Amino acid sequence: MSRVPHVFVDISAHGLGHLAQTAPVLDALAARSPSLRLTIRSGLAEDRLRLRIAQPFTHLPASSDVSFLMHDATRVDRERSAAAYRAAHADWPAQVAAEADFLTALAPDLVLANVSALPLAGARAAGIPAAALCSLNWADQFAFLFAGEDWAASIHAQLHAAYAGAEVFLRCLPATAMPTLPRVVDLPPIARVGRAEHAALAAAIGAGDERLVLVGMGGIGFDLPLAQWPQTPGIRWLVRGAPAGRRPDVTDYGALGWHFSDLLASVDAVVTKPGYGMFVEAAAAGTPLLYLRRDDWPEQDALIDWLAAEAVCAELAADDFSSGGFVRQLAALWRQPRRRVAADGAAEAARQLLALLADDGAAPREKFRAGS
Template structure:
């Protein structure tokens, strides 16, 4: 006899363009798993399984593949526009065949719902296969594509196909903070999504044998390579840099953070500051965990403006130039950062809000409720629900 209570099946596509997409999705999946104990999850991502497991608490099946590339990067700060243009032209040269292949794959897996952050190919495939789909992110690739390539003669049809895929979704969960995305229909505004870490600063400091007045500064550029010439930096009094182990840096004022055995979010909550580029995962987690941020603007990355504006209202942050970063001229900026007023931490309410929107599809075994993604006026999630620090 067939199982009278089949497990609801969620297919999740997570972009591997940096780590911010995983930082957005993981809290939502964790909230869903708490409310649906029998939830079955299939995750497709080019991120390593161990990296997914570090943030996603429930069990899942991992399809180690990628359905998008986002943008080809020179490094964490610069887009390779020529390589990105070639990659988009190649992806869309046989677009209909790609969508058909995606539809067959999804039909074979037969999920009750597809969630994408923020590839558009799975949305197009789900639409062709008749599978409900929802997108979620602080940006979309069609908006960035228009920013970079709208003036190119070859770009019009590609942009149309991208928008058609995004607008085929039942709705687009637009996280706070986010780009405006006027090009998309069906947007639903959601509060900030961020994991909250455990404050383990005392154990970290003890393990590193920090002096009483020594401060810890985490250097994190979101999973896209950017090694800094820290060995040539001038000494900053009473500061210990926490750096990626891959840098293989032997320096008396630096320590690798991976051997500390703590999650990135625990580290974020436990340090005195983080140095980063503007990215959703880092900025949202820094604000919600009460961590000051020194940031370096990215080169012509349109999403960064809304992220910086939001962090300036809801966190402690200060801009430094790339020249200051490369030269290690950071002491004055750090001191000024630590002198800023301390605002209340915004609450990361977006995970619970997103889970509540997705649940009807998963509770009804592929028969979505008509009101699961109602049209609504934009909600004000600009930190209206502060938490005490």
């Protein structure tokens, strides 16, 4: 490539799994193309993006996707989400045209979306090659929740067309099935594999020989019922934002300054809900996991089936989660030998993206303008 390649990246702020998938891919891409220029649009805080993405980038603080509005980390707010989708798609052609104008002015060589539909539709209208990267897409998630509504068909068609129009959809496993999308390329799992430093973590929080259990819900708010959990000798809970001094067996891991992947690799277990980043990073690190179901989220079935086959995990009943009555399940997990999975899909994703950047993107642009 004769000039500096410029990639525009759109990262959904719906939880942290989209960033966890995208960051290793961008680092792998930059390692193969050292002069790479990145512009990243995301509603996630810039410092959180820079903690995960090692390469320099320009940050545009905005969100382009509705995704879903949540009551908390495990429950979709259907009413508010429906209203948000109807508002966002009230004049979809105008939104796509505005996005195309924005991308034309920015003039990237490639658009990468995880996993908003709007930049993909805008890139196609602007004649710029585009790729999607994710374990899910919002069209299928939308259909799962709203397919029976009389207002939903046109919105679903617009979302689906945006994904179908991408040059490639890089589906990182474990993932939902996407049988209606063309040009889907399956990738191995993608994760940043953390450094396991259990002794250093225990020393940092004064835990001695206690078991360290991380409790987290993937970047979306959740009211943890810690007050109902009994203090259990030999267990220290690590919870982001836990009030200082309230309980001697609870530590605020956010105050430690550790990279989350390293924290996840250094604890004895994690308690969470189904989500790509948590599941795959825990499996790659060999960290046992207890999960609380989120039954209005169809991606969970693919994640749970994969984790059960590849790692050490168990389902956590809602009543046990509320009462803290799951210590016996943790003990059962600790009796099993740890298993680790490879999570090296970022290299293949980078190879796919470099192919789109080849020849200054001229050929892909002409193909898109031709409407193929």
